Amino acid sequence: MKDWIAHFRAAARGLTVSHAWRGYGSALFLEFGSLTPTTRRDGRPGEPEGELGLMIEWSWRIEDGRSIACGSWSDEALWPSIFARLVGLRVTDISTFGRLPELLLSLEGDLHVASFMTAEGDPAWTLFDRRGGGCIAVGCKSGLLVAE
Template sequence: MSNDSVSILQTFRDPLIGLPLSHLWRGAGSAIFLEFGRLASRRRRDGTLGNPRGEFGLMIEWSWRIEDSTSILCGSWSEEPLWETTFDLVRNKSLSELSIVGRLPEIVVALSDNLFVSSFMTAEGDPAWALFDRREAILRTLSVRQGRLELET
């Protein structure tokens, strides 16, 4: 990773350390959303309540897996009834490390109790994840474009 990429990652990583995974929800298809820190309610366009948003959020479109220290517990290709019980294992765990791995940047979230959530794209294109910093009035998003980390505001 370049020095710029390391610096960008640090601006997200440092304030995330110690925050709880306050909410985890499933989006369309196999997409998952991890919400960290204090939650804020949100409304859908039709006025109904939507999933709350955390101070930070991580969207992994596909593919993903949840691991403990010795095995894969569940992944985007697992039987769906296994998903919710595995999601319950990681909810409310504290974020202990955030890292980028691989030649093409994949994200790994290390949680307390030796639990991990990892992205790993299995199709053409870029890894399909995005990290959101919602603490300020201006949303900052870290994602992958053309094989490199990209920061958007």
């Protein structure tokens, strides 16, 4: 069985956060490495995609040193400035924690992005590897890491 976290750790380490954006609701998207433009179904430009990506649907937080800078339940007015702080920072590590695998993305400057599901079901994060023309998506299903 492939160690998907080791795969993403090796692929992401040293890449910069190229784009950070909010999806529907409180979904957080981070794009790493070179960006590729996208087009929505209606023909309008979409958010660019990185070589690698991270999506946390909800229940996330961004830790700054010894405090929580903001999270999915914070005042949304805080988000844009905190998201902007992430852009340009290099990835230092990707790991999981907890009995049900939550994701921790560590960035230079002692900033960390953590998934932290607080509702029933699985942790709601997905890592994307878009290198090589395809896309590998890894997340948590039934408490286990799975690739699609």
